[in-house]
Amino acid sequence: MSDGGTTQWLDDDEMRFWRSFITTATLLESRLNQNLSESHGVTHSDYTILVVLSEAPGRQLRMSVLAELIASSKSRLSHQIARMEKAGLVARQVCDSDGRGVLAALLPAGMELLERAAPTHVTAVRELVISQVTKTEQSSFADALERIQRALSGDDAVAAAS
Structure with a gap:
């Protein structure tokens, strides 16, 4: 595989940093997900959505804004919100201001789950x-x-x- 000599390859220290970063991020996400799933039946991704919605004005956000805030594609978020809707945690609503936008809104059951799961999550983040x-x-x-x-x-x- 030749690139004509234009690639600035990683030196040993850069490679150590890069691999440590990627491995740590992957392990951390897996551990946080496992911890929340086992303790509260919610994924780390779902938990993140609950947190972001809980902090939003009126506990609701446009789906496009939510996708950006959680670094997700709109399509992936739509599937995730559909799953969370079935669980009674969130609801989709039409945006009153323009009628075209769709909002994700935190429901009381979602807030209750967040309040139960937050101590578990924060304890894990502090420990790990x-x-x-x-x-x-x-x-x-x-x-x-x-x-x-x-x-x-x-x-x-x-x-x-x-």
């Missing part, structure tokens, strides 16, 4: 992540991840300036 790094490392890591997030969001000019 927060307690593993110092306050200074948390700040540095957050700065780096925010730059990566901006780059992934298409805001490369802001990411490059950071």
